[in-house]
Amino acid sequence: MKLRITTFNCENLFGRYRFLDTPQKGEIKDYEKSLQITETTTLEPGRSGRIKPAILNKQQRTNTANAILEADPHVLAVEEVENLTVLRLFNAKYMGSAFDRIILVDGNDARGIDVGFLVRKGVDVTVLDVRTHADEAIGGGFLAKSNRLDTAVTAQAIFSRDCLEVDVQVSGVALTFLVNHFKAQDNKPTTSARRKRQAARVVELVQAVRNNDRHPIVMGDLNIDSKQSDYDGSLDPLLDLSTLHDPFAGLDQQQRWTHFYSSDKTVSKLDYVLVDDFLSNRVDSVDIFRKGLSKKCKQYKGPRLSSMKNNDLEASDHCPTTMILNL
DSSP states (O other): OEEEEEEEEEEEEEEEEEHHOOOSSOOOHHHHHOOOOEEEBOOOTTOOOOOOHHHHHHHHHHHHHHHHHHOOOOOOEEEEEEEEEHHHHHHHHSSSOOEEEEEOOSOOOOOOEOOOOOOOOOOOOOOEEEEETTTTBBBHHHHHHHTTOOOOHHBBBBBBSSSEEEEEETTTTTEEEEEEEEOOOOTTTTTTHHHHHHHHHHHHHHHHHHHHOOOOEEEEESSOTSSTOOSSSSSHHTTTOOTOOOOOTTGGGGGGOOEEEETTTTTEEEEEEEEOOOTTEEEEEEEEEEEESSSTTTTSOOOOOGGGOOOOOOOOSSSEEEEEOOE
16 A cells, blocks of 8 residues: 655644624624634734735635645645644535544644644544643643643643644554644744754654554654754754654755745745654655745746636645655
8 A cells, every 4th residue: 555644734724713704793692603613714924913815715725725635645744723623624615525534632832723633535544542742841740730822831841732643553554643843943042942852752752652563653844954054953853863764865955845935035844754664664755745835936946736826825835745655
């Protein structure tokens, strides 16, 4: 069996609530109904906090869905999704219910962006177990408080979002996916150290997976390119682990990028898939799907999605990043 495994940062996939479409004056008589999520939405460029008009939301999220569908994953890890309801709605309204096993656990980001895991309809993958590590605290134990809107609380969490572990069985092989979205790059002095702690904790989880006779697959947005000129070494615990391998490492430096930063018009590799020795020997090929990028990205000269013909609404600033395994 050839198993297509993809990671994709959907870029701020939020829910649009009913009250945004029919603003209430005075007392809200049907409060529960007004809080229903009826659509998906996104933010205007620059993360201004403003929501795009509904017609642009639909066009952009159509592009996001088409990028996923054309990448054609059997197993999909996603980042920057608000919650399980939004992911289910997005799957139903924009992807034709292409996935029938959908997993998401709320994490630590105050914006509500979480990591999720989906399995394609008709694909013979059995989900066995799910574990979250969102409550784990720096230094051991668990967070003393639960308020994820309190940055003093989330600053004590190891993971900025979560490391979502999913055990599956496929073709008689026991796999454990570790889905991540590490701390983003910024100018704060604690950022590199936090990302390095996240990488080190994932290493511990990888070792636990191997001790349980399972094969680990670490994937997601790790939020820094290990080849950039100012690389801070924060991914070294993972990348230096002798039992993990990057199937994309053989690509030319000019072909390994997965992200377009529109402000600087630069590209970098932020999205990773790492596998153990056993799986590394079963990698058939890799693919980075760039058709959903804005036309402002001049580093990619290929075609765009057909649904982008009359708009330049990027599917995401990230590219679906796929590894194909022979199992």
